[in-house]
Amino acid sequence: MTLEICFAKDKLNARKIWMLRASNLQLQSDTEIVAVDPTENFIRYYHFLEKEFSRFLIEDSLCSVPSMMDGLKTxxxxxxxxxxEGLKGKKRVDEFAGDVVNKTVYKHGSSHMEGTIIGxxxxxxGSNNVNLLHPTGQFGSRYEGGKDHSTAYYLYVELNDITKFIFRDDDKDLxxxxxxxxxxxxxxxxxxxVPMSLVNGTTGIGSGGGSNIPNHHMNDVINALFKLLRGPAIAEDRNSISLKPGYRGFKGRVEKSTDNERGIKCTIYGCATEISDTVVEINEIPPGKTIVEYRSFLQSLMPDACNxxxxxxxxYPTIECFQExxxxxxxxxxxxxxxxxxxxxxxxxxxLEAFNLVRKMSVETLYLLDEIQELRQFDNAExxxxxxxxxxxPYYAARKAKLLERMSNDMIRIDNTILYLxxxxxxxxxxxxxKKLVAKFxxxxxKAIPNDGDSGFDHLINLSCDERDIECLPNLVAEREGLHQxxxxxxxxxxxxxWIKDLEELQQKLAEEGVEPQKRKVERTSASSASDKRTRFGP
DNA sequence: CCTACTGCTAC
DNA sequence: CGAAGTAGCAGTAGG
DNA sequence: GGATGACGAT
DNA sequence: CGGGGATCGTCATCC
Known part of the structure; x- marks a missing residue:
């Protein structure tokens, strides 16, 4: 029975339920997850499945399916x-991968870590709509859907400027x-x-469910949030929200089709132009399809194409020849x-149909839930x-409280310093x-500041000679004024x-940077084999 | 004393 | 799991 | 209408 | 610098 639940292709639903129960059990109590019974010299397979194996399936999903909060896999x-925390400036990807492995106790091969960083x-x-890391070097292209990247040794990354606008330092305490x-x-x-799961999309295959989310333009997502935040009534506005997939730099059209009986489908169109009676030009292909794939498709339309x-x-039509x-x-x-x-x-x-430039895809998703990290299904992007x-x-309320607390402590510090001086x-x-100072204070x-040393007065006791100077007084008064405001x-x-302020700043940053990645020419690395492959075009 | 070659490391 | 190449150096055998 | 392969972290 | 194998679930595409 359990065996079937764990492995049978047609017992997926039972597997889902079984995993939910298992993860609740494992998270609530400190249940031993090892099936070894020291009094026996064998392990019962259903004990193994209930313990180690269910744990494995849960961990597997944690690795493969992103969290709905940040859209990231582990x-x-x-x-x-x-x-x-630690990336200053540019760093070679293989070095950085080593850093990540050490810093975060990654228990697998660092070559896999390199792959994640490159991605x-x-x-x-068709890759990221907003890349959190900024690349220098050949990180892969549309020619081979990113597989044509150089080795990590020849690649460099740094934190992208926009990342700090998406993941705010102010939230770190939360x-x-x-x-x-x-x-x-x-x-x-x-x-x-913003919900990054929508912005960059994901595809990941977990146990009991997979996740397949297309990209969405960050601006669309921001505007949808604005609708909720600025509208007269949040509850009413949520029905008016409509999102459709979008790919940064993609020149074709994306349409949401409602005609389908099974969920919402999405259609992506490339671009084709009729130049004359005998010439057609293709200017865009749907993301997800590589240039190499499209080339071989065109080759298959030539008269001499075998089978x-x-x-x-x-x-499809038969073509005489094509050039790239x-x-x-x-x-x-x-x-x-x-x-x-x-x-x-x-x-x-x-x-578009005739030249295979139409791509359909379903828009359905699976995620991890919040408190208890459980697989949870969402019907659509909205x-x-x-x-x-x-x-x-709610985290904005929490952030506000934290910031106010920090400010009020700062205020005490300034007041105290003024009094002291x-x-x-x-x-x-x-x-x-x-000891005597603390008694005097x-x-x-x-007022003591919580956690400021044992006494709560370390901010006064540790003042440097310069800071102790009465000449500082006017500065402190001005500082108090600013802080008060x-x-x-x-x-x-x-x-x-x-939240609105965060989004406005993000939107502005996006406008500044948004153009840049498309204008950037592909950088080539002399040591990259990829650059060699790419120089050969056409039939 | 110079040359040609080997073995070795680090890439 | 596997493979190839390079430069630069020291040491050595041979002429 | 059923088989097949692609996706991505391991 | 290169190659191969497997799981997991979904879905588009192939014949």
Whole structure:
């Protein structure tokens, strides 16, 4: 029975339920997850399945399926953690991978870590819409869907500027950092200001469910959040939200089709232009399809193509020849010559259909849930967004409280320092030892700052000689004034105001950077074998 | 004393 | 799991 | 209409 | 610098 639940292809649903129960059991109690019974010299297979194996399936899903909070898989989160905490400037990818492995107790081969890092820095159409890491070197292209990247040794990454606008430093105190092998590692999840699972999409195959989310333009996602945040009533506005997939740098069209009986489907169209009676130019192909794949498709339409199937002859025209005149990988140009009758045929079918430039895909998703990391299914991008919204909003209240607390402590610090300086100036307090100072501060009614040393007065005791100077007084007064104002503003701000501000700043940053990745020419590395492969175009 | 070659490391 | 190449150096055999 | 392969972290 | 194998679930595409 259990055996079937674990492995049978047609018992998927039972497997899902079984895994949920297992993960609840394992998380609630400290149940031993090892099936070894010391009184026996064998292991019962159903004990093994209930313990180690169910654990394995859960871990497997944790690795493969992203969290709905930050859209990251565990390994990607490790990379982001290491990048935000310790990556200064450019670093060779193989070196950086080593750093991540050490810093975050990654228990697998560092070559796999390199792959994850490379994936997070890719920018070609169809990869990331917003790459969290900035690439230098050949990270792969549309020619081979990113597989044509150089070896990690020849690649460099640094933290992308925009990343800090998505993952705010102000939220750091709200994160729950995990512990592995006694080391503090990456958090359970990050708290991005937009649902990154939608922005960069994912495909991942877990046990009991997989996840397959297309990319969405970050601006679309931001605007959808604005709709919720700025609208008159959040509850009413959520029905008016509509999202469709989008790929940065993609020139074709993306349409959401509602005609399908099984869920929502999405259709992506490339671009084709009729130049003359006998010439067609293809300027864009759907993301997910590589240039190499498309080239071999065109080759299969040539008269001398061997074993061309009957169905292919029905669907596609026969072409005389084609040339590849791409300016770069973002400006494609396949020039196709065909005779008039085949052109007629193509026209009749529609150029896009006739040249295999239409790609359909379903829009369905599976995620990890919040508190207990359970697989949870979402029906569509809109539901993903609103669920993210509901989960994320409370953290803004928490952030506000943290910031206010920090500010009020800062205020005490400034007040105390002013009092202290004045008291010293008047000779009320003289140089004395720590104990006596603390007693004096308490006697004079200074407020202690929680966790500021044992006494709560370390901020005064540890003042440097320069800071102790009465000349600092005007500066401190000015500082107090500024802080006072900022505190008032913060107190007045609603939670959603904080979020709106984050989004506005992000949107501005996006506008500054948005153009850049598309203009950037592909950089080549002399040692890359990929660059050699790419120089040969056409038939 | 110079040359040709080997073995070795680090890439 | 496997393979290839390079430069630069020291040491050595041979002429 | 059923088989097949691609996706990505391991 | 290169190659191969496997799982897991979904879905588009192939014949």
């Amino acid at each position: 390994t990607q989160r490790k990379v982001l953690f290491a990048a935000m 997070m820095a890719q920018t070609f159409v 994160l729950e950092f995990l512990e592995e092998d006694g080391k503090l590692v990456q958090p359970k999840w990050y708290l991005p200001v 061309r199937s009957e169905s292919s002859k029905m669907k 005149l791409h300016e770069d990988e973002n400006n494609l140009r396949f020039k196709i010559s065909l005779d008039k009758s085949n052109m007629m045929f193509a026209r009749k079918r529609g150029l 539901e993903t967004l609103t669920t993210f919204f509901d989960m994320r909003l 004045e008291a010293m100036d008047k000779g009320e307090i003289k140089q004395m030892n720590r 308490t006697e004079k009614g200074y 900022r505190m008032e503003e913060m107190q007045k701000a609603r939670d959603i105001d904080l």
